[in-house]
Amino acid sequence: MRRLAGLSLRQRLMLGGAAAGFGIVLVAILLLVLTSTTDAADEQPIKFSHQAHAKNDISCQFCHVGVTHGPVAGIPSVEKCMGCHSHIATANEEIEKLTQYWEKQEPIPWVRVNRQPSYVYFNHYSHVAAGVGCGSCHGDVKTMTIAEPVVEMNMGFCLDCHAEQENKDALYDCAVCHR
Ligand code: HEC
Ligand code: HEC
Ligand code: HEC
Ligand code: HEC
Ligand code: HEC
Numbered sequence: 001m002r003r004l005a006g007l008s009l010r011q012r013l014m015l016g017g018a019a020a021g022f023g024i025v026l027v028a029i030l031l032l033v034l035t036s037t038t039d040a041a042d043e044q045p046i047k048f049s050h051q052a053h054a055k056n057d058i059s060c061q062f063c064h065v066g067v068t069h070g071p072v073a074g075i076p077s078v079e080k081c082m083g084c085h086s087h088i089a090t091a092n093e094e095i096e097k098l099t100q101y102w103e104k105q106e107p108i109p110w111v112r113v114n115r116q117p118s119y120v121y122f123n124h125y126s127h128v129a130a131g132v133g134c135g136s137c138h139g140d141v142k143t144m145t146i147a148e149p150v151v152e153m154n155m156g157f158c159l160d161c162h163a164e165q166e167n168k169d170a171l172y173d174c175a176v177c178h179r
Contacts, residue, residue: 043111044146047094054142060134067134071123075110078102113147114138121179136161 053063061067066074082102089095101108116122127137134141139150151157155177162171170176 045109045111046097047145048110048147049145050141050147051143051145060141067124067128070125071121073124078106078108114149114153116153119178121177132161 063076063080064073065076066072078098078101081098085095085098090099098108137151137153138147141147158177159172162168165171
């Protein structure tokens, strides 16, 4: 601060202004960072709550049918939603949006939450058949109002669990996941 002593009032005001300007930029950057990392889900076209459906005992498999037979879990169609929402919670604002997609016969552009690089092979059914619950990889989705990843599903994460399996040698083979 001593260096300021030799400056005129005008110069001091300019310095103060620059500092304040810098402060504003910092706050703006902070806000940007905060808002961009909080809600993956504000991006979702409809606020879909897993919790609301789990409370009504609708099973994961009922909507993510693919887990019972193949690699991809799958997201339910608008038609499937309407099977219930043509008569359930029809006054809800989000259900009104849903109904508009249905009337226009347009798919809902859900934003993907989990995605593996294309060089990784993953299969839901092998895991479900081996008794690995959805929660081991996706966390407690039943309590989520917004579906978000709870762990980073990197190679170490996959291998840690494979290492605990009886046939771990087979499951460690690079070609199991990189075909
Ligand atoms: C009523 C239908 C319905 C039920 C029941 C349901 N889901 Fe979903 N699920 C959805 C829809 C729609 C999305 C896409 C929107 C979103 O990401 O929130 C989704 C998304 C997800 C995602 C993120 C997908 C991605 O983009 O990577 C996971 C993981 C998931 N569900 C797991 C589960 C689990 C586990 C259960 C059971 C506890 C379950 N779901 C029950 C409809 C359902
Ligand atoms: C098997 C019936 C069923 C299906 C299929 C279904 N829902 Fe629901 N949904 C419900 C029930 C029951 C509720 C709770 C209603 C209540 O609490 O008043 C609900 C609530 C909701 C709500 C309001 C949630 C809240 O925050 O209170 C939204 C939005 C919603 N569903 C969207 C969807 C979408 C999108 C799909 C398709 C991906 C879907 N639902 C499929 C039965 C279903
Ligand atoms: C062993 C880990 C693991 C388990 C167990 C698991 N998932 Fe996943 N899930 C993943 C991975 C990895 C992805 C991303 C896959 C990709 O990008 O190809 C994913 C993606 C998804 C998606 C979005 C993409 C898609 O395949 O449609 C949904 C929905 C989903 N999982 C639901 C479920 C449900 C429901 C269960 C339980 C029945 C479950 N998962 C069990 C690892 C798992
Ligand atoms: C919580 C434990 C667990 C985690 C986490 C896990 N796996 Fe598995 N994985 C298993 C089990 C159990 C089997 C089945 C072993 C068997 O059938 O003998 C398996 C089998 C496999 C197979 C062989 C079956 C097939 O479909 O070809 C592949 C590939 C595979 N896992 C990929 C992955 C990938 C990729 C990840 C990470 C995204 C992952 N796994 C995470 C437990 C896990
Ligand atoms: C159980 C499944 C599984 C097995 C077995 C496996 N990997 Fe991977 N590997 C993955 C996943 C998942 C990723 C993607 C990681 C990510 O997204 O961060 C990956 C990524 C990689 C990458 C890219 C790394 C990077 O940082 O970009 C290389 C290289 C690789 N694996 C080599 C191998 C080799 C070599 C082996 C055998 C010794 C092997 N992997 C076995 C699941 C597996």
